[in-house]
Amino acid sequence: MRRVIRMGYHSLEAVKRVLRTGMGHCQGRGCLRLIARLIQEETGIPASEQKLPRPRPPLKPLPLGLLGAFEDEERSSKDQVRING
Amino acid sequence: MRSTADVVVIGAGVIGAATGYYLAKRGLKVLVLERDFPCSGSTGRCIGGIRAQFSHDLTIRVMMESVRMFRGLSDELGEDVEWYSGGYLFLAFDEKRKQAFSDAIAIQMRYGLDVRFVLPDECEKIAPGLDPTGLIGGAYCPTDGQANPFKVTYGYLEGIKRMGGGLVAGCEVKQVNRVGDKVVSVTDAKGHDYACNMVLNAAGCWADEVGAMAGVKVPVTADRHESLVTEAVERVFNPMLVDYRSDGCYFVQHSGTGHFIGCYTPVPLVPGHDVEVTEEFITEMPRRMVRLVPKLAGVKVLRQWAGSYEMSPDGNPLCGETSVRGFYVSSGMSGHGFMFGPALGRLMAEQMVDGRASIPLDEFFLSRSFGKAEAMK
Ligand SMILES: Cc1cc2nc3c(=O)[nH]c(=O)nc-3n(C[C@H](O)[C@H](O)[C@H](O)COP(=O)(O)OP(=O)(O)OC[C@H]3O[C@@H](n4cnc5c(N)ncnc54)[C@H](O)[C@@H]3O)c2cc1C
Numbered sequence A: 001m002r003r004v005i006r007m008g009y010h011s012l013e014a015v016k017r018v019l020r021t022g023m024g025h026c027q028g029r030g031c032l033r034l035i036a037r038l039i040q041e042e043t044g045i046p047a048s049e050q051k052l053p054r055p056r057p058p059l060k061p062l063p064l065g066l067l068g069a070f071e072d073e074e075r076s077s078k079d080q081v082r083i084n085g
Numbered sequence B: 001m002r003s004t005a006d007v008v009v010i011g012a013g014v015i016g017a018a019t020g021y022y023l024a025k026r027g028l029k030v031l032v033l034e035r036d037f038p039c040s041g042s043t044g045r046c047i048g049g050i051r052a053q054f055s056h057d058l059t060i061r062v063m064m065e066s067v068r069m070f071r072g073l074s075d076e077l078g079e080d081v082e083w084y085s086g087g088y089l090f091l092a093f094d095e096k097r098k099q100a101f102s103d104a105i106a107i108q109m110r111y112g113l114d115v116r117f118v119l120p121d122e123c124e125k126i127a128p129g130l131d132p133t134g135l136i137g138g139a140y141c142p143t144d145g146q147a148n149p150f151k152v153t154y155g156y157l158e159g160i161k162r163m164g165g166g167l168v169a170g171c172e173v174k175q176v177n178r179v180g181d182k183v184v185s186v187t188d189a190k191g192h193d194y195a196c197n198m199v200l201n202a203a204g205c206w207a208d209e210v211g212a213m214a215g216v217k218v219p220v221t222a223d224r225h226e227s228l229v230t231e232a233v234e235r236v237f238n239p240m241l242v243d244y245r246s247d248g249c250y251f252v253q254h255s256g257t258g259h260f261i262g263c264y265t266p267v268p269l270v271p272g273h274d275v276e277v278t279e280e281f282i283t284e285m286p287r288r289m290v291r292l293v294p295k296l297a298g299v300k301v302l303r304q305w306a307g308s309y310e311m312s313p314d315g316n317p318l319c320g321e322t323s324v325r326g327f328y329v330s331s332g333m334s335g336h337g338f339m340f341g342p343a344l345g346r347l348m349a350e351q352m353v354d355g356r357a358s359i360p361l362d363e364f365f366l367s368r369s370f371g372k373a374e375a376m377k
């Protein structure tokens, strides 16, 4: 991350476009503050003045079947794929 | 303040980055000017699909060249662009669609594309877990694939820098200046001038605004497309699945990470630059995905977002020199700008340097009259 910031990517949005930071399971809720601090250390731009990437739904990860309101229990329960650890 | 370059490229999406790279390779000094940061436009919102299955001759030829270039792109750029040849499977649920695919396949085969119409049982083999209800077959090309739009764009931009060119982020072009009918420079929002011989308008869905700065009409309109990504799961299948029904969708599993990523084209279309997301999409898209592949029901959605397609009147790119000498455009990719990137970038560089591309681009020229629309949008 420090290498990318030193390449000239000086905002959370710009770093996100290179490294996909904040695009995983926590959706940035945990990690973005830490990344803002790294940017502050490397560039001097105070973390409190850095613009956060636009939050996007869902607030927490939700299953496709639930969002798509599948009522057919059998269809959505049998033979499901395994989640990567 | 004043800088000089041979070519000023406006926009650091995949089109500006790729074209700039091949111009730099021809020995020109290239400066890419970007209003925000690289990939802040449509390129950073794209789902990374690459295919040669189209209905328009020139599009098929250019995309076949792009696929060829994607195969060698990691070596060319010294950056793993995550090219993966997982294929594309277009699904037909009625005779009319089947006919349209068969017609397109006949054209594609003339150019030597490895493509065929497959029956439902083979569709299920290609995409295990696909529910074949109502399916009458599909158009399948195993050499289509996917790559990472960020890696590709940054790879090209770093290449431009290595060859002595540059990227200026946070630089909004406000004026395109000419003397007589010839472009001479551009001016940014801070009043900085960039003198040059040629300007490339690669401003994506804002190419109309940039064109207007030189008095050139670029008939590009923005259409909103929403998208979502799921958590990473075990490998389910390789191809991009495309369901063209009015309540269909298209999605693919990322080859490296295992995330599913996909979108659909809303009916009716949603014109404008607004990239807000909707509740309709985050309930409709899962419904459509699980209908096609029921065993995905338990897979969780991480995020939804939206971006713009930069649409041209006929769904084909708008390229070439404009009525202002030295002022070029490459936009109007109509949902396919990422996959067009490598080949169209190189061909446009040839067009700009040699006055003619090795695959002639006349049918994409801005000056054409707009006829038949692309059937495999
Ligand atoms: C949800 C979604 C999914 C997609 N999926 C695919 C896919 O699978 N495969 C595919 O091939 N394509 C796909 N696309 C389409 C693809 O993303 C676009 O066609 C492509 O990214 C266009 O690239 P571009 O460089 O022309 O435009 P952009 O990436 O939009 O770049 C244009 C740049 O110009 C800058 N700019 C604008 N005005 C100015 C100015 N005045 N001064 C300086 N800079 C300026 C902008 O900030 C922007 O960064 C998808 C698009 C969306 C929205």
Ligand code: FES
Residues within 6 Å of the ligand: A021, A022, A023, A024, A025, A026, A027, A028, A029, A030, A031, A032
């Ligand atoms: S999104 Fe991965 S740790 Fe925050």
